[in-house]
Amino acid sequence: MDTARTDTFAGALRAAIAARGLGLERIREHLAQHGVKVSLATLSYWQSGRSRPERRSSLKAIGLLEDILDLPAGHLENLLGPPRPRGRWLKRVPDEPLPISALWSRPETVEWAVRQVDTGWDEQLTRLSQHDFVTVAADRAEHVIRSRHVLRAEADGADRWVVIVGEQPGRPLPVLRPVRHCVVGRLVSCSDVGVVCAELLFDRALRRGQSIVIEHELVSRPHAVVTHCGRKFRLPVREYVLEVAFDAAVRPVSCQQYRRPEGRAETVLPAEVDASGSLLGVALDLAPGSFGFRWQW
Structure with missing residues (x-):
């Protein structure tokens, strides 16, 4: 792992993914097999620090990620910490990006x-x-x-x-x-x-x-x-x-x-x-x- 960057949720997740040698698609498939659906974009956002798990459905993925990535139980969850204060909506990246067609009248x-x-x-x-x-x-x-x-x-x-x-x-x-x-x-x-x-x-x-x-x-x-x-x-x-x-x-x-x-x-x-x-x-x-x-x- 990249120990210099494992003191944050994003850094620990990114380092663990690199250490296991798993692609995001494979991780997404593992989660889906356990009934948790997370998009590739969301996984990418989590490991880059652009967003973090906050929704109830997203939080279910953390324990599974620890198991998939051979991390001790609670490792990622502890780094996640308490929910962030809700600032201006414009400053947040949503867990799930809008579908491409969402904003169009047809x-x-x-x-x-x-x-x-x-x-x-x-x-x-x-x-x-x-x-x-x-x-x-x-x-x-x-x-x-x-x-x-x-x-x-x-x-x-x-x-x-x-x-x-x-x-x-x-x-x-x-x-x-x-x-x-x-x-x-x-x-x-x-x-x-x-x-x-x-x-x-x-x-x-x-x-x-x-x-x-x-x-x-x-x-x-x-x-x-x-x-x-x-x-x-x-x-x-x-x-x-x-x-x-x-x-x-x-x-x-x-x-x-x-x-x-x-x-x-x-x-x-x-x-x-x-x-x-x-x-x-x-x-x-x-x-x-x-x-x-x-x-x-």
């Missing part, structure tokens, strides 16, 4: 699309920073969304990011263009159901702890008048920046910034277009949910 459509791509690495990528730059032209239509993601791998082998775009069924779908450090892998694009789902393959597979910056664009054709833009988050992001640049010939008459954490009420604030013709929103420690702007022409 979850069955998203589920259909993601079954056709590889989402296996999604929960192993920490969202350090995400930046969307939206261009609204003189026709009041959204022409291009350029997105920049700074991601850190929490496991060896992470090599792709999945993009999901939803539109009303029957409307033309945007074209996905890779820009930096990525290429398009498998892609599902179906205007009949109103969804684009694609893999952006990194230019290299990441080792645990490595980071990457990727950029892509969504180009809309033909163009339709737009009155809102934003992003849905199923996992926390440390920093999210949303910029909307309006053509000098058109400016909205009123704007709002909205923020809707999953399971909580939406908060709305007035927003103003600055002298350059842009809206700017910055959110830190953003929890799963939605964030964006709405406006009226």
Whole structure:
């Protein structure tokens, strides 16, 4: 074991897993055989210290983990200590990440699309920073969304990011263009159901702890008048920046910034277009949910 880091629950768990030479999938299978279901993402969060067992169902796994990892009875439980104080919800990582389809108005459509791509690495990528730059032209239509993601791998082998775009069924779908450090892998694009789902393959597979910056664009054709833009988050992001640049010939008459954490009420604030013709929103420690702007022409 890594004795220098075994005085915390996460460190002891990580060291014990390394000493036993078991993969997280094998550990998950052992737990499942004893009637305890824990996702791979949750096990990864526990050993990295991003979250800890707190729910009753999660606490049942501790004794089993001690047995699986050949640890003395009570070893992990004692390191876990008393429950942590409940701080702001936005600062906590949930034991179980939301399903990919959870935040969409038509979850069955998203589920259909993601079954056709590889989402296996999604929960192993920490969202350090995400930046969307939206261009609204003189026709009041959204022409291009350029997105920049700074991601850190929490496991060896992470090599792709999945993009999901939803539109009303029957409307033309945007074209996905890779820009930096990525290429398009498998892609599902179906205007009949109103969804684009694609893999952006990194230019290299990441080792645990490595980071990457990727950029892509969504180009809309033909163009339709737009009155809102934003992003849905199923996992926390440390920093999210949303910029909307309006053509000098058109400016909205009123704007709002909205923020809707999953399971909580939406908060709305007035927003103003600055002298350059842009809206700017910055959110830190953003929890799963939605964030964006709405406006009226």
